[in-house]
Amino acid sequence: MAQSTFDRRRVNGPEESFPPMFDDEDDGGRGWTAKRCRGAEDIRPIFLQPGLVSQANGSAYIETENTKLACAVYGPRQSKTTTYSERGRLNVEVKFAPFSCVRRRAPLRDAEDRAVAIAIHQSIVSSICLELFPKSTIDVFIVVIENDGIEGCIASGSIAASTALADAGIEMLGLVASCSAGVRGDEIRLDPVEKEVAAADGTVILACMPALSSVTNVYQSGRVSAQGAMKCMELCQDRCIDVHAVMAQSLLSSRASMP
Amino acid sequence: MTTALSKVEISYIRSSLLSAPPLRADGRSPEDFRPIAIETGVAPLANGSARVSIGESRTGRETEAEGAGGGTEVVAAVKLEVDGVGEDKEGGKVICNVSCSPAAYPHLSSPALDDLQSDLTSVLGSVLSHPSLCPKNLVIVPGQKAWALRLDTIIFADAGNVLDSLMMACRAALVDTRVPSTRSVEYRAPGRRNEVSDDIMDVDEGRNGPSSLLETREPSRIVDFELTDYWDEGGVLEARDSWPVCVTLNMLPTMHFLDATSQEESAIPLRLHAMFAFPGGKPTLHGMRMAGAGTSDLSQIRILLKDAEKYARNMWTGLEAKLAEEEARRSIKARETVLWQAATITNTFPNA
Numbered sequence: 001m002a003q004s005t006f007d008r009r010r011v012n013g014p015e016e017s018f019p020p021m022f023d024d025e026d027d028g029g030r031g032w033t034a035k036r037c038r039g040a041e042d043i044r045p046i047f048l049q050p051g052l053v054s055q056a057n058g059s060a061y062i063e064t065e066n067t068k069l070a071c072a073v074y075g076p077r078q079s080k081t082t083t084y085s086e087r088g089r090l091n092v093e094v095k096f097a098p099f100s101c102v103r104r105r106a107p108l109r110d111a112e113d114r115a116v117a118i119a120i121h122q123s124i125v126s127s128i129c130l131e132l133f134p135k136s137t138i139d140v141f142i143v144v145i146e147n148d149g150i151e152g153c154i155a156s157g158s159i160a161a162s163t164a165l166a167d168a169g170i171e172m173l174g175l176v177a178s179c180s181a182g183v184r185g186d187e188i189r190l191d192p193v194e195k196e197v198a199a200a201d202g203t204v205i206l207a208c209m210p211a212l213s214s215v216t217n218v219y220q221s222g223r224v225s226a227q228g229a230m231k232c233m234e235l236c237q238d239r240c241i242d243v244h245a246v247m248a249q250s251l252l253s254s255r256a257s258m259p
Numbered sequence: 260m261t262t263a264l265s266k267v268e269i270s271y272i273r274s275s276l277l278s279a280p281p282l283r284a285d286g287r288s289p290e291d292f293r294p295i296a297i298e299t300g301v302a303p304l305a306n307g308s309a310r311v312s313i314g315e316s317r318t319g320r321e322t323e324a325e326g327a328g329g330g331t332e333v334v335a336a337v338k339l340e341v342d343g344v345g346e347d348k349e350g351g352k353v354i355c356n357v358s359c360s361p362a363a364y365p366h367l368s369s370p371a372l373d374d375l376q377s378d379l380t381s382v383l384g385s386v387l388s389h390p391s392l393c394p395k396n397l398v399i400v401p402g403q404k405a406w407a408l409r410l411d412t413i414i415f416a417d418a419g420n421v422l423d424s425l426m427m428a429c430r431a432a433l434v435d436t437r438v439p440s441t442r443s444v445e446y447r448a449p450g451r452r453n454e455v456s457d458d459i460m461d462v463d464e465g466r467n468g469p470s471s472l473l474e475t476r477e478p479s480r481i482v483d484f485e486l487t488d489y490w491d492e493g494g495v496l497e498a499r500d501s502w503p504v505c506v507t508l509n510m511l512p513t514m515h516f517l518d519a520t521s522q523e524e525s526a527i528p529l530r531l532h533a534m535f536a537f538p539g540g541k542p543t544l545h546g547m548r549m550a551g552a553g554t555s556d557l558s559q560i561r562i563l564l565k566d567a568e569k570y571a572r573n574m575w576t577g578l579e580a581k582l583a584e585e586e587a588r589r590s591i592k593a594r595e596t597v598l599w600q601a602a603t604i605t606n607t608f609p610n611a
Contacts (some may be wrong), residue, residue, distance in 0.1 A: 114374075115381040126554045201391060202544075214554040218531070220547035223391040226535075226564050229544050252607060 004130035010172055019104065032184050032199035043179060043239055044152075045192035048159065048250040050167040058168025062160040066148035066193065088133030092121040092140045094157065098191070102148040105188035109177045116154055118144075123158040123207035123217040129171045138170060149194040149228055151180035151203050154219065158207050163247050174209035175217060175247050177240035181206075182234040183224050188232055190239055206236035210244040263366075264525045273527040276511060283523070289516035293330060297427070299435040299538070299585040305336035305491075309438025311428040314418050315519065335428035337436045340397065342407035351397025351405040355383040356412070357425065363417045383412070383425060386534050387501065388548040394497040399441045399484050400552065407439060419520040422532055424469040426505035427578060433502050433591075434582050441484040444491035484538035503536035503545040504578060506570045508563050510555060515563060517570060529553030531563055544569050 040043070042082065044064040056072035076088055081244060094117040098105050120142065135196035140161050147153055158178035165172060182192030182200035189196060197203055202222025208215045215237075220229055264272075269510075275282040284376045287524050304310035318549015342352075357379040359372055360499040366374065387410065397406040410432065412425055509523065510516045511608050519527065528551035542563075547554070555563075 088426055113379050114299055114377055115385070118381075122549060122551075125552050153335060182429065204547075209554070212554075214556050215560060216549075216554050218547055218549045219559065220544060221385050222389055222545070224544050226542060226544050229547065230561055233560065235558060 012118045014073055032187075032189075032196055036131045036189070037244075040187070040189045041235060041239070043243070044161070044193075046243065046246050048157075048163060048187065048246060050081045050163050050251055050254045053078075056168075058164045058165075058170070060160045060163040060167060062163075064152065064154045064156055064191075067152045067156050068145040069142055069153065069156055069160055071137065071140065071157070071164045073140050073143045073161070073164040073170070075168070075172065076133040076136035077096045077139070079135055079137045084135060086131070086134050088128075088130040088138060088141065090121060090125050090128060090130065090138050092117045092124075092142070092161070094120065094142045094144065096147060100144045111152070116150065116157065119154045119205070119217065119219055120157045121162055122219075123154075124161050124165070124176050125211035126216045127162065127174055129173065129175045129252055130166065132171055138165075140152070140164065147194075149180075149192060149197050151182070151197060151205050152191060152193065152203055155177070155191070155207075158217075159243060159247060160218055162253060166247075166251055174211040174214075175244055176207055176209055177243035177247060178190065178205065178234040179239045179243060183222070183228050183232060186228070188228070188235060190235060202228075204232040204236065206233050206240065208240050210235055212239045261413065262524060264420070268522070270524040270600070274521060276516060276523075276527070277513065280598060281514060281516065283516070284520070286546055287518075289514065292518040292574075295427070295577075295586075297431055297581050299582070300589060301334060301559045302336040305432075306339050306438070307434075308336040308430045308569075309428045309431030310334045311424045311431065312416075313420060313424050314520075320419055320538065328388040329416050329418065329430070331418045331421055333412060333421070333424040333425045333428045334415065335410060335425070335432040337432050337437060338409045338411070339406045339436075341552055344403060344405045351393055351395070353388045353393060353408045353410060355410045355429070356380055357383055357414065358411070359417075360416045363414050365429050379414075379422070379425065380545075382422065382430065382532075382548060383410075386426075387429060389545070392498075392501055392545070396438060396494065396497045400443055406414040406480055406486065408419045418520065419524050420507055420518045421503050423507050423518070426503065426534060427574075430504055430578065431582060431585075433496060433536070435585070436496050436501050438496060439486050439493040443487055444483045444485055469567045498538070501536050501543075501545075503534040503543075504574050505546075506574065507532050507571075508567055510553065511558070515566070517577075518585055529555070530557075531560070531567070533567040533571065534573070535568060537575050538571060 047063040048060060050058070050060045052061040052070060053072045056074055058070060058073040061070045062068070077088060079085070081237040095109070096105050096113060096246075098107055102119055103115050120140075124140075142157050142161065142258065144153055155178040162172075165174060180191055181204045182196050183204070184200045184204050192200060192203065200222065202220065202224035205217070205219040206215065207217040218233065224232070228245050270285070276289070285288070285293075287293070294314045296429055297309060299307075301307045301310045310332070311329050312332040357376055359376050359379070364375070389402060397408060410429055412428060414421060414425070478606055507516065507519070508517060508528050509519045509527050511527060516523075519530075524530075530550055532546070532548045533544065534546040534548065536545055
């Protein structure tokens, strides 16, 4: 007996329905064994455009092959809570669009949204001079339009958030660049896509400020040896220097093109 | 988890730790843990359970003057449920959940408590539910039914270092878990019912008698199962030495320390959680998280990882010894129960 949408006056559809699952056409192998178009130490090319959302204080749109996300920064603005806090607050909210993953995601916020938001928060919070904004909150809203691997989302999200904060003119210690790596046995591949992550033993995400050579966040999951994790982090840090150059270039050219 | 501290207290704790030699409020050295008490089999209705308390054991409660209140207390329990399995999956999964008792966090509002619960659940879930750790003997009927292992933890009291206690309790509960053995049952042509043990699957072509030439179906497969043991007996989970323990290193620019109390956690927010397991003696990293405001650099992380492996190894050997002791106690108790039951029966029916 159906409970929710049973309507006697109408012809009801089936209670449960599932979207069709299509075979992958370009499935040249399963996950890790698929030949990569890029090298093991190359990341996907980044397209980064600041100043996308006009009503926000700062915004950025990042696209790397199949991962697309948009970030908007509002702030510093007054905290809604009345408790006095000497340091400003950083609030990161991540939303996956229902059409972003292979299986439709419900529009409600769930645990995975929050986990990604916390990882991005940890990556960028140490780069902002929050002592200069007492009683204020900086809100960072990220919408994931297309998702090809959670690790890639976290890394791209941190890059977009840092760029958007710079676009908003908020004082920071440095730009945060982030890179992910997947490990399978002894083989390390940077910037793994979802299929590679599913086939990998473990993944590492590193967020750092290349200008200061400091690390803001390390996130490792899966089964990796300690030396393997260190090697991943070193490769990621080298790659983050290149990402930092891309971020700086995009910020400069967007400012130059403004009247 | 964050006690409200004044700036003076924070500066006092920081400068004591940065002095040479480092000083802590309870006189411990930076690498010392508070006394840890572990007990398994605390939840009789669960398939496996454990209680871990760091800081103040049950017996120490008479001396109230020790420290400011009790220590961190965490209980983990495992319940196995039968679950249907999709066609492409192997079957068997581990689902974790953390709930924080409001008594443990009286200063947190309800939504903040929910947030803390979901944060801890996602950390635990991302480590323990990872497919590389899924035990193989959770499958009952391949392709159809498998055990879903629900690992529920409750934090009764939090006096700092809650993630280490959670991972220790989870590991102890998982080692204590007994999976009931099952036997697969196969239904054949009506009137004949055979039982097939689940490691032998006979494919006997001619048994169905004269069948239609158009019948291209495969011979009937295993469709059901039955339990052969009592529910509190059974086999252990496979790969028991892969469940990791967690070491939390609280980071200062020049030094690090372990097992922070809640005041120390508020004063020094930056920490690194490293989860290590030692299957067959080899160290593997199962999770690493950095938490708190502050930056580090790769050279410090390299040193921290090496030290974390050392601390985790000590924690591991200690935990293994204690778990072996608990298992011996459990089997003695089981034997005593059987003898007691036999004695009761002979007493009730003396002529039987």
